[in-house]
Amino acid sequence: MTRHITRSTTWALSACLAFATAVAPCAASERSTVKTAEPVAKSTPIREPALTELSPASRALLAHAANAPAPARTQPQTPDTSSASSFFTSKRGIVTLVLMGVGTGFTLWSIQHDREPVKSPVR
Amino acid sequence: MHRLLRTAGALVCAALLAAPVMAQTLTGAIAGTVTDEQGAVLPGVTVTLTGKQGSTTQVTDANGSYRFVALEVGTYQVEADLSGFQKATRPDLQISPGRELTIDLQLKIGGLTETVTVSGESPVVDVKSSATETTISQSLLYSAPITRTAINVINYAPGVNDGSAYGGDSDSGNALLIDGVDTRDPSGGTAWTFYNYNIVEEYQFQGLGAPAEYGGFTGAVVNTITKSGGNRFSGLFDVFGTNKSLGSDNTPADIAAQNPSLADPAVTRRYADITTQIGGPIQQNKLFFFASAQRFLLVTDPTGPITTRHEVSPRLNFKLNWQPNPSNNFTGHVQFDAYNIIGRPGVSSLIATDDLTVNEDAPEYVWMLQWRHLFNASTFSEVKYTGWTGFYDLNPVVNQPGHFDGLTGLYSVSAGFFYYADRGRDQVNASVTHYADKFGRHELKFGAEIEHSTTRDRYGFPDGLYFYDYGGAPYYAYNYSYDISAVNTRQSVFAQDSWQMTDRLTANVGVRGDMLQGKGKDTDRVYSSSNWAPRLGLAWDLAGDNRTVLRGSYGWYYEGSQTALFTRALPGIADYITYAVNPDFSLGDIVDVAPSIPYKVADDIKHPRVDEATVAFERALSGTMRLTLTGIWRDNKNFVNSVNPSARWLPVTTTDENGNPITLYNWANRDESDTDYVIRNVNGFQYLDPDGNVIGTADPFRKYRAFMAVLRKAYTNRWQAQISYVFAKTNGNVDNSGGQQIATRQFETPNLALVNAEGNLTYTPRHEFKLLGSYQIPRVEASVNAVFRATSGLYYTHIEQFPNSLLNALTAYRRIRIEPLGARQLPSLYQFDVRFEKSFRFPGSNRLDIYADIENLVNRGGITDVITRSTSVALPDGTSFDLPFNTPGAIQAPRQVRIGARWSF
Secondary structure, eight states, X not given: OOOOXXXXXXXXXXHHHHHHHHHXXXXXXXXXXXXXXXXXXXXXXXXXXXXXXXXXHHHHHHHHHHHSOOOOOOOOOOOOOSOSSOGGGSHHHHHHHHHHHHHHHHHHHXXXXXXXXXXXXXX | OXXXXXXXXXXXXXXXXXXXXXXXXXXXXXXXXXEETTSOBOTTOEEEEEETTEEEEEEOOTTSEXXXXXXXXXXXXXXXXXXXXXXXXXXXXXXXXXXXXXXOEEEOBOOTTXXXXXXXXOOSSOXXXXXXXXXXXXXXXXXXXXXXXXXXXXXXXXXXXXXEETTOOTTTTXXXXXXXXXXXXXXXXXXXXXXXXXXXXXXXXXXXXXOTTOOBOSSOEEEEEEOOOOSSOEEEEEEEEEEGGGBXXXXXXXXXXXXXXXXXXXXXXXXXXXXXXXXXXXXXXXXXXXXXXXXXXXXXXXXXXXXXXXXXXXXXXXXXXXEEETTEEEEEEEEEEEEEEEEEESSOTTTOOGGGEEEEEEEEEEEXXXXXXXXXXXXEEEEEEEEEEEEEEEEESSOSOOEEETTTOOEESSOOXXXXXXXXXXXXXXXXXXXXXXXXXXXXEEEEEXXXXXXXXXXXXXXXXXXXXXXXXXXXXXXXXXXXXXXXXXXXXXXXXXXXXXXXXXXXXXXXXXXXXXXXXXSOEEEEEEEEEEEEEEEEESSSSSSEEEEEEEEEEEBXXXXXXXXXXXXXXXXXXXXXXXXXXXXXXXXXXXXXXXXXXXXXXXXXXXXXXXXXXXXXXXXXXXXXXXXXXXXXXXXXXXXXXXXXXXXXXXXXXXXXXXXXXXXXXXXXXXXXXXXXXXXXXXXXXXXXXXXXXOOOOEEEEEEEEEEEEEEETTXXXXXXXXXXXXXXXXXXXXXXXXXXXXXXXXXXXXXXXXXXXXXXXXXXXXXXXXXXXXXXXXXXXXXXXXXXXXXXXXEEEOOHHHHOSOGGGGEEESSOTTOEEOOOEEEEEEEEEEEEEETTTEEXXXXXXXXXXXXXXXXXXXXXXXXXXXXXXXXXXXXXXXXXXXXXXXXXXXXXXEEEO
């Protein structure tokens, strides 16, 4: 595998990287109001509580609770700073996109412009 | 027992079959036990862990225990829920790489909707690890006025100075990892890839008592983990800069008088560092992105005749995290950096003019692909492909042959050389981690690594010539070049166990094997070394309250694979040809040809390593403060160098420039022996006189002894700090400047190997005091953040260049110490940097920070280097001056104010 980075491949790859840098935010989604958060790790199987290991008070409480209807399990929610509307249609999202575009464009310009005087003739 | 062995055996096989790894831990874990108010364990409790990329649940087992493994670095919340009890929540749990937090929760009987938030601090003492932690708190790092060159952060850790960690080689002895990618130069081990300070999620320093998964270093490991996106959108926009008007001049008049070059101090004309970042979800809970663009610019007028140095680093980073299901997590990260410099000195910076500079063009790509798979709550694996590729080219600004005048000492016309370095590294890592509960608790980890790295170095003169003039008239011309391609391959395996034998005693044992091979691009193997390194450690929770621990560790740490070890044994070096030159600068006859003969490499060579033992006592002084006392012993072994078995040396006694008698060695048979060199472990090599009598034996050694005290205070009551003091001594006869234990030619001559060879090594100050601290001022809600470093002076030695007529040797062999190594010390150095920062918080977690850094607040002009060999300097304007021994050669950078603003959310 050649290790030479030619000017054209450098430009092409950096453009791809910049493209990803700029486009990914646009492809980003908002929190779905329907979907529930999924666990990032596999859960262990749910086991029945071993009552013999509990203290008497807990045992009595659990024995009572076993006959009661199970409470609705609340799915943990990840905090989200965005409102229901899309982040990128919000004022902050638009400003963010503009700044990212400017920053990425400036960096790309620098890759080309600032390297111009130092580009090695053997590359 | 059989089951445990079978499990372990299967995991070893799985790791080996899965092939390669560089397994440095990038994740942490949270485990604990849930009890009721009477302390009885509660099985069946639903425990929910919430981080920035989603939530996961477990149910406590029959022992009331739970454990979440393979957690990305970040902040988490744990919540325990059982019908009939109040919920218990522990927020703000900070996960660090390689550390398991123990979070025990107690449930109280109560209503179903009630929640108790426990605000207890995270444990401040890790009572299971036998590694002495030298981590710097992230909040301290982010608030501190440290240099924006992120790799220099290592110098803020206790025991590390000028890149030399615990007496190791400066810079080249350290392993530098970005998301597990080894970004060092595969030739000499120095830093090659730099990165944006703002993309760092966490730094971790390892080096004292590091477990078997860490290898390839004899100094320290800097483990850098970059930011990732999460379910929340986050952004950062940072502008940081300065200019000439915000700088000062700190050159004392007496120093300027001694060294006129320092009278023209370095001036920062312009500095601008702009970062834009965004991270967030592409698909909630499943796919996340992080993107960063940065442009760094530094324009200076350096010390000396050069008028402009222009340094730019535009960088792009992009990272994706994909967790298609709860058991699998994929990460991809790529960085491109187009680092370049205009105005890099091509000769000594004291005399280089703009014409005598080179341009540096040094772009590179860094990449990482990782798959993490959870088999169950006790077992997970990681497979990773990482690497980088880039080049580093130096081209003379004036593309003509350079000239050096032997009478005046003047360099002219051009820098006189070009240098092209190609580098690449590919690496595959795989590891399996398994938690077991037989005979105590075990955290087992097995892994394998495969590395393939390439280097190519090209050097030569413009038009193939370099002129040696005399009094302005042509005299000689030289022709020389090389083009050397080398390949490193490495296969490593490791196995380790953190075995919690009792509630209070943990044994950390492991072994690491590194098989290293080196060759030329088109040659057979020239270097081969297989090494096994034990790692043993104990951690004893003295009081059983998780507040006091006594640690001990012993281990061998082998240096990384470096082509510099054997490149002199490869083809590609041209003969060194000397021509006579006619008055019109045309070439005359060939005067001399020094043939290039590749070195040989000993078959039984052993790879350099350091043996280390540590003993540490750590005590929590409060819920947020701890004190660590550590004793460190390190001995370097297996020094590799080159020797000349055929050379014979004739003792000669002469007088040095101080008027003292000194015995040196004349190369008696240079013509017959100057092509006979062997790269080997040099201990025991005998230097002979013409009659075959032994005049001395090589005995390379380096011993580091240190006592380290570190007080850490986490942020509470408006302040945080890390205060450290290190008393250290590194004694030996192989200095700890870069690459000394592998790549110098010190042992080719007894004049460097034997004469005044032993003493204090350069980069270990005897006393070192470091303070990082921050304080939040009430009412104005602004913070003051300070870094203060006071170190006793570095060591140096008086060197004299003796004439060829006396020693019959190359110039480099004639520059000899005329007093023991490290006989002198620079003055103590004090550096005080401060940051003032004012934060404004707005709705929606928006935050605006305005900050100002003042580097060298008191504008001290402490001496950081001196002239160690008397010399003269000639400048193109006709001026010249002498720089006798002990003349100040460099001083601290002057006071400079930098101003920044950062918007983040």
